[in-house]
Amino acid sequence: MVWLRRTTHYLFIVVVAVNSTLLTINAGDYIFYTDWAWTSFVVFSISQSTMLVVGAIYYMLFTGVPGTATYYATIMTIYTWVAKGAWFALGYPYDFIAVPVWIPSAMLLDLTYWATRRNKHAAIIIGGTLVGLSLPIFNMINLLLVRDPQEMAFKYPRPTLPPYMTPIEPQVGKFYNSPVALGSGAGAVLSVPIAALGAKLNTWTYRWMA
Numbered sequence: 001m002v003w004l005r006r007t008t009h010y011l012f013i014v015v016v017a018v019n020s021t022l023l024t025i026n027a028g029d030y031i032f033y034t035d036w037a038w039t040s041f042v043v044f045s046i047s048q049s050t051m052l053v054v055g056a057i058y059y060m061l062f063t064g065v066p067g068t069a070t071y072y073a074t075i076m077t078i079y080t081w082v083a084k085g086a087w088f089a090l091g092y093p094y095d096f097i098a099v100p101v102w103i104p105s106a107m108l109l110d111l112t113y114w115a116t117r118r119n120k121h122a123a124i125i126i127g128g129t130l131v132g133l134s135l136p137i138f139n140m141i142n143l144l145l146v147r148d149p150q151e152m153a154f155k156y157p158r159p160t161l162p163p164y165m166t167p168i169e170p171q172v173g174k175f176y177n178s179p180v181a182l183g184s185g186a187g188a189v190l191s192v193p194i195a196a197l198g199a200k201l202n203t204w205t206y207r208w209m210a
Helices: 002-026 029-035 041-063 068-089 103-115 120-144 149-155 179-209
Strands: none
Touching: 002 041, 002 068, 029 041, 041 068, 041 103, 041 120, 041 179, 068 103, 103 120, 120 179
């Protein structure tokens, strides 16, 4: 029955990755990311780094298979693109939503786990750090390839956002000078303990299944 147990594991990953993406969408994070791109990029970077690393490392250690983190991030990406398509189907422009980039950071986590011969502690410390450092960089590149997010935000305001969430003009240099550097620094620090939490949740799950 090994095949059944392994299949159940992977189906479980699909369900939780979809629910993680739903959490991202319903919390307003990826809409928030598009609207407030230049003013609150750090907030987005920290929230997405920690959310990705806790789920990815949990399932990577749960299966013991390098590549599971990338699998997890891919499901999140596909599901978010489906949500982007839903907005487009409602008549909003293609650039109305900018989909976050999770996959490259998850690949770094997988690579760390594989390169250290499935060392859990290396995955937590090195992998968690790499996820926190890389995600803001990849997402800033992503934003630079999208037509001006601020223009889209003002021209097509989100019908689901309350008035106090209406995008404001960025105050460059007033809050911080380098959103990528600050997001990477904070993300690298916070992603490590969150990765450790994901690993601990994996231990608890095995005890529950025993």
